[in-house]
Amino acid sequence: MVDIKKITAKNMTDKEFFFGHKACAGCGGSLAVRLAMKVFGEKTFAALPAGCMSAVGFIFPQMAFLNNAIISTFPGTGSMLSGMRAGLDALGFHDTHVVGFAGDGGTADIGLQALSGAIDRGDRIIYICYDNEAYMNTGVQKSGLTPYGTKTTTSPAGKNLSGAVTHKKNLFEIIAAHDIAYAATASVGYPQDYLNKLSKAARVNGTSYIHIYATCPTGWGTPTETSVSLAKEAVDCGLWYLAEYENSTFKINRKLTKPELLKEHLLKQGRFKHLTDEDIKVIESERDRKWERMLEKWG
């Protein structure tokens, strides 16, 4: 294997490619986009479906991307990326990156079919799902990636229900099941791990997919300054995980280190404040079931 220099905070480019955007203060999604663009660089062509990152990046007459970037239809990120790759290749611009930044709703729900098609074709594109666990841009509605117990406007918490009644869709494994060239999960709480995965994705000759857990202080009811630490804690207490799928093999990048943090982690977020001990037990047992399976199959 060729030895490639790691991109770190110290050696990364000083150039900003996603700058001046209007994301809420402390938005994890905008951090995920900013860092990805710094790794991919100038010769990158981006597509973003309807969602927060397109809404905050393309406000007429402003354009926060320094690269070519376009808004795709909500369900069409995958197919638009394929078209962009084909167009660039036809023009002889092979030395380029084609990247999509789509939310959890845009990826796990409405955009899943177009993404599946792109992976099936093996197009050389990078698809990044920034997962803020709800349809944020339209005012916090539940998506397939909203976890159990989350209070959203379509899964309210009250006498009858305590928020969302379904668990998070198992999207990473659905993507991997295509036998995709490269797939990874990441978190804005583990930025170096994310940078490494971005560098890997940039070198893949085929389709790559990165699913990054991205804090949303507005939709989650969390203090803006905790956006990075919360995303780290989510991994530490096992509600999210860092993993990769490469050469048809799964790999866990980080062990479950602080399972006991779960309750405290949940209750400091507005979207989970209503949870009873019983609700938390449901979340805990789902977490344990998932980890048991992951360790057994991928460990």
Next chain:
Amino acid sequence: MLKPEIKNYVTPKHIRDYPTGPSFEAGHLVSINAGWRTFKPVVDINVCTGCYQCYLLCPDGAISKTDNKKIEFDYSFCKGCGVCAHECSFNAISMVKEELTK
């Protein structure tokens, strides 16, 4: 150029002053984000070690590295989220309440 500069925006007076298509120039900024802030980050240069974690983690790219291996803020684009201060392992950044200006 490391970051785009603010361009002057002239409000269109007539429909023909608007662009004909939905496309627009990359990196075209006409407004700053300073007004979003209630607290602003201030760095103690004597405490800062130049580890650049704050630079890495600013969602707005509002921190830059200086020649003497420290950092400085771009107060035109800092939204005052406080992530930098919260993540600095050396407590070199404090969040200071903005004064009301007329």
